[in-house]
Amino acid sequence: MPPGTLAPVADPRIVDLFAGPGGLDVAARWLDVPAIGIEWDPNAHRTRRAAGLVSEFGDVRGYGPHAFPDANVLCGGPPCQTFTVAGGGSGRRALDEVRELAHRLVRERVLSPDTLAALHDERTRLVLEPLRWILRAKDGGRAFRAVVLEQVPAVLPLWETMAELLGTEGYVTAVGVLRSEQFGVPQTRRRAILVARLRSDVDRVRLPAPTHQTYRRGVPRDEGDLHFAPWTSMGDALGRRDFRVRSNYGTGGNPQDRGTREWYEPAATVTGKVGRNQVLPYDGSPAERFSHAEAGLLQTFPADFPWRGSDIDQQIGNAIPPRLAAHVLDAVLGLGTAPERYDEFVARSWGPTREDPEEEDASLLTDLDAVGSEKDPQPIG
Known part of the structure; x- marks a missing residue:
């Protein structure tokens, strides 16, 4: 050894x-x-x-x-x-x-x-x-x-x-x-x-x-520590581009100031309220919600993992x-x-x-x- x-x-x-x-x-x-x-x-x-x-x-x-x-x-x-x-x-x-x-x-x-x-x-x-x-x-x-x-x-x-x-x-x-x-x-x-x-x-x-690499807001991943692999983005995980996500949670304690992440960034913490986050396409089409499969992918569950029962968002958010x-x-x-x-x-x-x-x-x-x-x-x- x-x-x-x-x-x-x-x-x-x-x-x-x-x-x-x-x-x-x-x-x-x-x-x-x-x-x-x-x-x-x-x-x-x-x-x-x-x-x-x-x-x-x-x-x-x-x-x-x-x-x-x-x-x-x-x-x-x-x-x-x-x-x-x-x-x-x-x-x-x-x-x-x-x-x-x-x-x-x-x-x-x-x-x-x-x-x-x-x-x-x-x-x-x-x-x-x-x-x-x-x-x-x-x-x-x-x-x-x-x-x-x-x-x-x-x-x-x-x-x-x-x-x-x-x-x-x-x-x-x-x-x-x-x-x-x-x-x-x-x-x-x-x-x-x-x-x-x-x-x-x-x-x-x-x-x-x-x-x-560690994610830092505003620092592109190609400018991070090259000793590590680039962090993985939402777009990488979901195979989607050109969208942003508005969080269900406020920023800095202000419920009106809801944080956003772009497709080329990692998601914010996936919680039991992930289904309330708004997925906003850049082309101005109506806001979407993450499907259970997509929320699971952001947690690195397999794309075809068989979510069952009710309160699936909570199951996903609670998991490691x-x-x-x-x-x-x-x-x-x-x-x-x-x-x-x-x-x-x-x-x-x-x-x-x-x-x-x-x-x-x-x-x-x-x-x-x-x-x-x-x-x-x-x-x-």
């Missing part, structure tokens, strides 16, 4: 918490790594089943690593609504408290429902679930060999706390914020990433190194871009994928899809009602 090369995880098998429609699982399939995702939203689950992704429909709090004995890699992107800048911010305000609860979870190995109730918002509590799984697996004698966690940048302080705690549990870690356009995604999305490997396997782990996820997985698992293969991955057809019986969809909705009625989750630990 060349000096500096990370030893690969032997026979990696992923369990993906909060799996959504499958951003990370699509990346895992590209890399030939088996993955099973846990997801409790029936719409995202319908998409996963149509795509043939291995899935478990349910609440991650009702499971643990013992239910997936073959999995040796834990991945997770907990819900971000309370942490995101676009949300109400309750998670950001509770961040210090969540960090303290993470310390308590490592010390005590259990947190009672009464303790967690102090966080008020159930979604905020979910960010501690990956740590619960990691500790349960380690205490059960089957520690995960690798870990990948992702969230909005506001969660970086919590990931730094978790990295410190994982260091006391026998892991080496790396934490940082990655810019998606630096990895060939046609979008300026930023994600806080934590990766970890068992110290008994390796003495260090790193985040993936950028392959593409598969191309970014593939870079992160490759780095932490030590797979050594050739850089030129990433363009091949994104260009692939997803292939045959699976249609779901209507009665099964109805049962999913019934199951979700039952899950959602559980006001007091089981203790974490």
Whole structure:
């Protein structure tokens, strides 16, 4: 093995918490790594089943690593609504408290429902679930060999706390914020990433190194750092030219000042409201909206990925871009994928899809009602 090369995880098998429609699982399939995702939203689950992704429909709090004995890699992107800048911010305000609860979870190995109730918002509590799984697996004698966690940048302080705690549990870690356009995604999305490997396997782990230029407004990509590939534009991804996009979000806090991007630039962050963005042709024809397939392409999902259910824009906006996820997985698992293969991955057809019986969809909705009625989750630990 060349000096500096990370030893690969032997026979990696992923369990993906909060799996959504499958951003990370699509990346895992590209890399030939088996993955099973846990997801409790029936719409995202319908998409996963149509795509043939291995899935478990349910609440991650009702499971643990013992239910997936073959999995040796834990991945997770907990819900971000309370942490995101676009949300109400309750998670950001509770961040210090969540960090303290993470310390308590490592010390005590259990947190009672009464303790967690102090966080008020159930979604905020979910960010501690990956740590619960990691500790349960380690205490059960089957520690995960690798870990990948992702969230909005506001969660970086919590990931730094978790990295410190994982260091006391026998892991080496790396934490940082990655810019998606630096990895060939046609979008300026930023994600806080934590990766970890068992110290008994390796003495260090790193985040993936950028392959593409950083996007800077007003700087043409042919004037960027020539050591990197040019960033990918919306026009490159969609095969369209001569349009601009007006964002649904205001700029600088002014809802009337909605930012615009030209076809030769990367998209702004694709959110669950991507369908509200206006696509404005230069020739003055009526404004358009991105189709689901086009919004998925801006996230680097395959053009024929089988979106299903309702609220598809939200599914797309919630997902990690598969191309970014593939870079992160490759780095932490030590797979050594050739850089030129990433363009091949994104260009692939997803292939045959699976249609779901209507009665099964109805049962999913019934199951979700039952899950959602559980006001007091089981203790974490």
